[in-house]
Amino acid sequence: MEIKKVVVPVAGWGTRSLPATKNVPKEMLPVYNKPVVQYVVEEAQGAGLTDVVFVTNRNKTIIEDHFDYNLALEDVLKRTNKMDTLKMVHDVAEMVNIISVRQKRQLGLGHAVLCAKAAVGNDPFALMVGDDLMFGMEPGIKQLMAVAHSEHMPVVGVVEVPSDKVSNYGIIRGDEFAPGMYRVRDLVEKPKVSEAPSRLAIVGRYILFPDIFEHLENLSPGHGGEIQLTDAMKELAKSNRLLAVKIRGQRFDTGDWSDYLTANIYFALQDETLRDDLVQRLKELLPYKG
Numbered sequence: 001m002e003i004k005k006v007v008v009p010v011a012g013w014g015t016r017s018l019p020a021t022k023n024v025p026k027e028m029l030p031v032y033n034k035p036v037v038q039y040v041v042e043e044a045q046g047a048g049l050t051d052v053v054f055v056t057n058r059n060k061t062i063i064e065d066h067f068d069y070n071l072a073l074e075d076v077l078k079r080t081n082k083m084d085t086l087k088m089v090h091d092v093a094e095m096v097n098i099i100s101v102r103q104k105r106q107l108g109l110g111h112a113v114l115c116a117k118a119a120v121g122n123d124p125f126a127l128m129v130g131d132d133l134m135f136g137m138e139p140g141i142k143q144l145m146a147v148a149h150s151e152h153m154p155v156v157g158v159v160e161v162p163s164d165k166v167s168n169y170g171i172i173r174g175d176e177f178a179p180g181m182y183r184v185r186d187l188v189e190k191p192k193v194s195e196a197p198s199r200l201a202i203v204g205r206y207i208l209f210p211d212i213f214e215h216l217e218n219l220s221p222g223h224g225g226e227i228q229l230t231d232a233m234k235e236l237a238k239s240n241r242l243l244a245v246k247i248r249g250q251r252f253d254t255g256d257w258s259d260y261l262t263a264n265i266y267f268a269l270q271d272e273t274l275r276d277d278l279v280q281r282l283k284e285l286l287p288y289k290g
């Protein structure tokens, strides 16, 4: 079983990130020196995924353009002998093959995945949510691919969240069959703290099989006419066909301002030319009480 394709939905409105996202897709907001979605594609590439299916909309074509050549810009960089920058810009266009499909109405993450059905075909595929960043020793999605490969089953990525955050997430009820690996028995969407079956929250990394499309097609639209991926995952769990893997590493939901800003600092601190200056500036800001 070889997984080569990854679906990356990027068609949402990003209302939590307004007004920044009025005209700029939230997946194109920079985290330090790269747009959010470039980190996602780098993670996919690091896991050996070669074909990226963007689920996009009419206002998001700059996402595909980012992974294409910009020959006019490359000419300028050549002429001005900025060879390192030239390489950086050029290499982004060579990372992966891009396939683009349209989600014509924003009817939720489940609907976005369904829009990729024809592009995915009959093989298992990865799904990486375009605004969720994961960093660790090993690409997050690769940790799931290894388990899907050995167990021949769909796998969802989870992270442990503090109890006051469980009500923001889909939370799993599962049996741990190996360290950090669970057979999922049920999923509860945004539970109250008192009703949460665990603190294991579903994050934007999945390995799915084509049977997910049947489940999605059979769902009746939920709140706001949306088709929820979680509801289709529930069906998988009901038939004992879903595993969860606790992803090791840092995770940032860039649709959340606190996570977004922390991600910027996390990356900037890794740049030696910036670190000392940045630490100094942050120290100066910390006593600030507003």
Ligand code: UTP
Binding pocket: 009, 010, 011, 012, 013, 014, 015, 016, 017, 027, 055, 103, 105, 106, 107, 108, 109, 111, 112, 129, 130, 131, 255
């Ligand atoms: P979110 O729920 O975080 O995105 O979806 P959103 O709806 O854009 O943002 P808010 O909540 O209004 O701020 C996670 C990912 O799924 C995509 C989004 O682009 C994002 O990358 N998505 C969401 C779609 O592609 N289509 C949809 O209908 C909804």
